[in-house]
Amino acid sequence: MTLLQDGALTAAFDGASAAYDRLVGANPGYHRQLRRSARRLALPDGGEGLRVLDLGCGTGASTAALLAAAPRAEITAVDASAGMLERAAAKTWPENVTFAHTPAEDLERAGVRGPFDAVFAAYLVRNLTDPDGVLTGVRRLLRPGGRLAVHEYALSGARRHRLVWTAVCRSVIIPAGSLGPGGADLYRHLWRSVLEFDTAPELAQRLTAAGFDLVRTVPVPGWEYGILHTLLARAPRRAGYET
Secondary structure, eight states: OOOOOHHHHHHHHHHHHHHHHHHHHTSTTHHHHHHHHHHTTOOGGGGTTOEEEEETOTTTHHHHHHHHHOTTSEEEEEESOHHHHHHHHTSOOOTTEEEEEOOGGGTGGGTOOOOEEEEEEESOGGGOSSHHHHHHHHHHHEEEEEEEEEEEEOOOSOHHHHHHHHHHIIIIIHHHHHTSTTTTHHHHHHHHHHHHSOOHHHHHHHHHHTTOEEEEEEEOSSTTTTTEEEEEEEOOOSTTOOO
16 A cells, blocks of 8 residues: 555544544553653653653643653643644643644744753654654754654564564554544554554664764563664754754
8 A cells, every 4th residue: 555645644643533542542551652762761850841842742642651751841742633633632731731733844833943852752753754854853953962752663673573563453453443433544554654664773773864862772562572662862962963
């Protein structure tokens, strides 16, 4: 199948938004792994005095994970899908969480400006038409020494992990998604997008090419081991990268 792009992908997320929380909630590790990646940002003092960007917040699961890891941070959560963002904003949030409707490629036009102390990007990078451009923009949004955590389905490269991902998608994710609003197109896209995107080592190289340093890749435990990774990186402290 041809992967969905830009407006078509956004429309697919809009159409699936009403049932999205229910579907991802069927994965018992979904929220736990998001919290794990958010904690790996290692933000000090509960995020006191820090600005954090949740890039591609969806229905707010990643925002909740950030809030659990850094309850005193000022969190700005953005998403390109109006439907997903509406679901997120309708939930109960403290005053230090705000939402903005914007694609990752056009943050400044929506008034989302740095510097941020940290950026969390969950299940976003592989769905971008221009991931390199967005990652370079993210690096510029971070203060020197600011932290990035990319929580992403990026396969290890081992054949067995490709087989596990395909088996889960064909037997569980796509059939379940087909029962909800919007049908199965989005979930077929998500299956193929993982297979056709970077492996975890390739994604780490992409972060380095975008100007980040201290890049490292950390797996998660459970059935998603070798399939889902946290990639951690830092905006360089050296001159020439400041915003």
